[in-house]
Amino acid sequence: MNAEQLHAIIASGLACTHLEVDGDGRHWSAVVVSEAFQGLRLIARHQKVYATLGQKIQNDEVHALSMKTYTPAEWAALPR
Template identity: 75%
Template structure:
């Protein structure tokens, strides 16, 4: 699995205004900005992203994924 593949899978399952995926082929980090996160707590946002990856998480295709998730307003406030 590549960063581009993970990014594409997340984009297919979640409307994203911005997404960055980096990693070493086994351990990944993602920054995901989505209006779908509005009104959600951090854990619910992460679960939403994990849901887009589905069985890839359970089958160990994506071994570890750390995330920073933001609404568009939160992302804009960060500058």
């Protein structure tokens, strides 16, 4: 799996206003911004992202995924 494939999988399962994916083929990091995170705790946000990966996590195609998850308002408020 490559970054473009992982990006496409997450984007197809979760409406994202911003999505960045980086990694080495097994260990990944992602920044995911979605309205779907509104009102959710961190664990629920991560569960939403993991749900898009389905069997790919269970089959170890994606060994590790570290995430930063934001609502669009949280993302807009971050200093850059």
